[in-house]
Amino acid sequence: MESAKTERRSFGLRAVRNLFANSKARAGQPLQTGGSRDDQLFAAVLETGRKFHITVAMLLLIVAWAFFAWVTQLWNGLGVTGLNRPVYWGFYITNFVFFIGISHAGTLISAILRLANAEWRRSITRSAEVITVLVLFFGVGNVLMDLGRPDRALNVISHAQFRSPLLWDVTSITTYLTASSIYLFLPLIPDIALLRDRLHGYSAAGRPFPRWRLRLYTFLAVGWTGSEKQQQRLNRAIGVMAVLVIPIAISVHTVVSWVFAMTIQPMWHSTIFGPYFVAGAIFSGIAALLIAMAIIRRVYHLEDYLKPIHFNNLGLLLLVMTLAWLYFTIAEYLTSYYGGEPAHMKVFWAKISGPYAPEFWSMVVFCFVIPFAILTRRKTRTIAGTVVASASVTIGMWLERFTIVVPTLMNPRLPYSRGAYHPSWVEFSIMAGCFAAFILLYMLFTKLFPIVSIWEIREGQEKSVAETVERIESYLPGVAAKEFP
Amino acid sequence: MHKWTMVIDLDKCIGCMACTVACKAENNIPFSDPEQAALGRTISWMEVMTTTEGEYPHVKTRFIPRPCMQCDKPPCTKVCPVYATYLNEEGLVGQVYARCIGCRYCTNACPYTVKYFNWFQPSWPAEMQQCLNPDVTVRSTGVVEKCTFCHHRLQKAKGLAKGEQRELQDGDYVAACVQTCPAEAMYFGDINDPKSKVSQMAKSSRAFRMLEDLGTEPKVIYLTEGEWYGVRKD
Numbered sequence: 001m002e003s004a005k006t007e008r009r010s011f012g013l014r015a016v017r018n019l020f021a022n023s024k025a026r027a028g029q030p031l032q033t034g035g036s037r038d039d040q041l042f043a044a045v046l047e048t049g050r051k052f053h054i055t056v057a058m059l060l061l062i063v064a065w066a067f068f069a070w071v072t073q074l075w076n077g078l079g080v081t082g083l084n085r086p087v088y089w090g091f092y093i094t095n096f097v098f099f100i101g102i103s104h105a106g107t108l109i110s111a112i113l114r115l116a117n118a119e120w121r122r123s124i125t126r127s128a129e130v131i132t133v134l135v136l137f138f139g140v141g142n143v144l145m146d147l148g149r150p151d152r153a154l155n156v157i158s159h160a161q162f163r164s165p166l167l168w169d170v171t172s173i174t175t176y177l178t179a180s181s182i183y184l185f186l187p188l189i190p191d192i193a194l195l196r197d198r199l200h201g202y203s204a205a206g207r208p209f210p211r212w213r214l215r216l217y218t219f220l221a222v223g224w225t226g227s228e229k230q231q232q233r234l235n236r237a238i239g240v241m242a243v244l245v246i247p248i249a250i251s252v253h254t255v256v257s258w259v260f261a262m263t264i265q266p267m268w269h270s271t272i273f274g275p276y277f278v279a280g281a282i283f284s285g286i287a288a289l290l291i292a293m294a295i296i297r298r299v300y301h302l303e304d305y306l307k308p309i310h311f312n313n314l315g316l317l318l319l320v321m322t323l324a325w326l327y328f329t330i331a332e333y334l335t336s337y338y339g340g341e342p343a344h345m346k347v348f349w350a351k352i353s354g355p356y357a358p359e360f361w362s363m364v365v366f367c368f369v370i371p372f373a374i375l376t377r378r379k380t381r382t383i384a385g386t387v388v389a390s391a392s393v394t395i396g397m398w399l400e401r402f403t404i405v406v407p408t409l410m411n412p413r414l415p416y417s418r419g420a421y422h423p424s425w426v427e428f429s430i431m432a433g434c435f436a437a438f439i440l441l442y443m444l445f446t447k448l449f450p451i452v453s454i455w456e457i458r459e460g461q462e463k464s465v466a467e468t469v470e471r472i473e474s475y476l477p478g479v480a481a482k483e484f485p
Numbered sequence: 486m487h488k489w490t491m492v493i494d495l496d497k498c499i500g501c502m503a504c505t506v507a508c509k510a511e512n513n514i515p516f517s518d519p520e521q522a523a524l525g526r527t528i529s530w531m532e533v534m535t536t537t538e539g540e541y542p543h544v545k546t547r548f549i550p551r552p553c554m555q556c557d558k559p560p561c562t563k564v565c566p567v568y569a570t571y572l573n574e575e576g577l578v579g580q581v582y583a584r585c586i587g588c589r590y591c592t593n594a595c596p597y598t599v600k601y602f603n604w605f606q607p608s609w610p611a612e613m614q615q616c617l618n619p620d621v622t623v624r625s626t627g628v629v630e631k632c633t634f635c636h637h638r639l640q641k642a643k644g645l646a647k648g649e650q651r652e653l654q655d656g657d658y659v660a661a662c663v664q665t666c667p668a669e670a671m672y673f674g675d676i677n678d679p680k681s682k683v684s685q686m687a688k689s690s691r692a693f694r695m696l697e698d699l700g701t702e703p704k705v706i707y708l709t710e711g712e713w714y715g716v717r718k719d
Contacts, residue, residue: 076605077603077604077605077606077626077627078587078602078604078627079521079526079604079605082524083604084524084525084526084604085525085526085592085598085601086525086592086598087525088589088593088602089589089593143588146589147586147587147627148585148586148587148588148589148602148603148626148627148628148629149585149586149587149627149628150586152567152584152585152586152587153586155567155584156566156567156586159567159568159569161565161566161567161568163563163564164563164564164565164566164590165564166588166590167566170566259590263564264560264594264596264699265593265594265596409593412596412598413596413597413598413696413699414534414551414596414597414598414695415536416532416534416536416549416551419525420525
């Protein structure tokens, strides 16, 4: 048994070492798009086309407009939004919950797939982990933009009041951002080293290339040589982080839900909000990941890496979450309805048949009807099909966050102050800017680092067949009797 | 220890809103233009809420003046991330304007919706600039504010009593709204003082506290013969 283990490990390590030898040998040679598999992934990083620049320019325009809107808000006060009394929270807080939810795409899904030894994860983990890290900034950013006095934001540290669920949020999101950044960075190290070696050859061959990138890669590669010891340490660190990151991710969205659930406001004060929000977060997270994967596949011609099977598998996962979402939603709304407390019922009817009925029922269609219809059938569980379902889920989950935040505020317990909420151009602009900025940063990431993990793919190609065979042998009685007596 | 309490006799209230006006003048509350008012952005620490029931000619309108309830168990102070709202030892729920980050969590956690936000930098007509009350801070944009039970008047009354070398007496410290009420529907004082008017009135069989089943333990006591569904209880 012991010998089998070492053999297996050295088999994997040999693969990685070979990879390094190959990449060093190939350094300095001209890139061939459509050539060997490695080159396909390197090309995405090293070659930039015109379309990329045009897209960046357009996104920058949107971001600039949003920046203008934000400056308008800073200059005049939050009065330029559509917020009022009693609807004190609107788009910004909806976006905050939404973006934090999307962040569950990455780290959590990637960690679960890694721990489950799901071999098909290899080409999707990186693109998922990047979503987490980037989107968290927009979650936090939206809270900061929602503050009346953003200049005093640091008071949450200097005058921290730990009975406030907002402080719990600050704590858990900071932890999450740190952990998921580490979790993104660790598996990047061998890839960065690959890029470093390749670029080294580039400049040696006299091809023009910005020196800062070489310096950046050399710095970020932290002296990676691909030695056996390094590889062991890295695998161990990734393993530890994968375990650590799961409770952190779950705590983050639970705490986000507690911002609402800890108050005594009708339809917020609910005990299932924690799991409801976590399930919704994973739900919208998978959807966002599927959309990102489809775009990456298209733009960088990664058809060999992101195959229909990936979309099928994630599509099935999305289907499970669709059903989980329905279950939680029914549990939440039926209990409120059956209990029939007057204050709760005012909010309930505002959603079911009142002013927020269009949003509520669109949410049901987008979160359940459309994805369920598409994902249950194998015929429609294609790449295009899962992308349509994912787009639908993303819209639906945004609506869900909105119908949780606003209708409750609009119907406070005392029947005297009733409000309406019409978001202003500032809120729409800033929301558009957040999405544009997120896409922009994501695009820039793909230009700096491989969006599909090169070393993990290679490791998988050479290692996972043997490993899977061995695993199957360990499941079944009799097959590997000599190794597991 | 004092425990400042307000008693409002709903059966005596005539809905004149003098309390609202007195409060605005006393506490430097800015006006809002009709456009902002329509958006629901009027700041009114003391708000007279009205309900109208029935149809003409059998119409019944009722008034209920609503300051901050100054809860003994305030849901708003718990959620503030920066200690900008807190319960002091005399039972008053304070606001620290200079520390508030404007997240509006407290405004949303308050079941009585008594907290207000400064959507813009407050401003007054030039003629009014000289009429601001020097005892009360003018709040800046982006912070939350609410009724303080005219806390500054307590400071003054305490100073005065100390100068005269005596204890605070019933009637030394009275909120502006109470002082103004022409129908004498409002009373103010220390409920821990068994001789005070409010402690007598709190024993009335007509007494109730707003949404008292939420367990917030308000220090505003209402008196009425009526049922007041939706206010008395959920």
